[in-house]
Amino acid sequence: DTVLTQSPALAVSPGERVTISCRASESVSTRMHWYQQKPGQQPKLLIYGASNLESGVPARFSGSGSGTDFTLTIDPVEANDTATYFCQQSWNDPTFGGGTKLELK
């Protein structure tokens, strides 16, 4: 299995820029996708193919990276971005990172 590693938590102030990282245990090319999950809700697709913004997702969200290192950026952060963010690879059988919990100061 391809293991995806994410930092467990981040805290930022509204209006700031935040980057959430995801590192893969092997190259996944650009087969990396990002989801937002708020408490009690299902995950929501934000970014697919490392850098493609899903329809309807605000342009404050962006993704970058290839190979083993990927980043989700939110700029500027808003209060309702409080959530857990998961990366997911599809280079081989899909696996998810452990999630990064984003809290607002």
Add this chain to the structure above:
Amino acid sequence: EVKLLESGGGLVQPGGSLRLSCAASGFTFTDFYMSWIRQPPGKAPEWLGVIRNKANGYTTEYNPSVKGRFTISRDNTQNILYLQMNTLRAEDTAIYYCARTRRGHYFDYWGQGVMVTVSS
């Protein structure tokens, strides 16, 4: 509007079986791959398996962690996705989601999820 609605969850004893359903609407069901994904409370999601679309013969693939115990199927006349789960274990306790799956094996729409608890 794409909608996915799971049902069939609940409490089951270890070694028991359960079948989950996912009613799909708002899109041409046969055009899409469909997956099951589970998430233990407070943990990361785990992909369980996928069933491909009509063009790809409705073939299936599974996560090795559930292969042989879980079976994915679909009723393309009623637009329902199924997950048959056998020989359930305590570690199968989770919220189970169905998800529409794009060809790149990522998930653009998820149901609201259904809880499965395996306990005596």
